[in-house]
Every structure is written in C-alpha cells, then in structure tokens.
Amino acid sequence: MKSLKKVHLGIKGMHCGNCANAIPNGLRALDGVLEADVRHEAGEAHVSFDEAKVNVSRLLEALTRLGYEAQESAA
Numbered sequence: 569m570k571s572l573k574k575v576h577l578g579i580k581g582m583h584c585g586n587c588a589n590a591i592p593n594g595l596r597a598l599d600g601v602l603e604a605d606v607r608h609e610a611g612e613a614h615v616s617f618d619e620a621k622v623n624v625s626r627l628l629e630a631l632t633r634l635g636y637e638a639q640e641s642a643a
C-alpha cells in the first residue's frame with residue numbers, strides 16, 4: 569500500500585538551470601520517489617515519495633552525493 573508523503577527541502581548551492589535538472593533526476597532515481605519539483609531561484613525542492621520505500625534521510629543523502637547541502641524545511 570502506498571503511503572504518500574510530501575516534503576519541502578531547502579537546498580544550498582543551486583545556482584542555475586543545470587542544478588535544477590540534476591536534482592530532480594537524482595531524486596527520481598531513488599525507488600519510491602514519485603515527484604521532485606525543484607525551484608532553483610527559491611533554493612528549494614518539493615518532493616513526493618512513498619514512505620514505505622524511501623525516507624527523508626535517503627533524499628538528503630542523494631542530494632549530498634550530488635554535491636548539494638540540503639535539509640528538510642518547514643512547508
């Protein structure tokens with residue numbers, strides 16, 4: 569059964585459209601991530617994921633691997 573969760577992540581180091589492409593691609597590559605909407609002007613990403621498959625720590629880990637500093641932010 570799917571347990572959908574949506575989080576806002578604050579991401580440091582995004583400065584251009586390339587970043588805004590690399591990040592959702594990296595996030596969607598994780599099993600369980602359904603949607604990753606990145607706004608590089610705002611320095612944030614809105615991510616929908618299946619809590620049964622993946623969690624916020626895994627999302628942040630993936631961003632760290634891509635070279636960005638990220639943290640969960642209040643909606």
Ligand SMILES: [Cu+2]
Nearest residue numbers: 583584586587
């Ligand atoms: Cu960039």
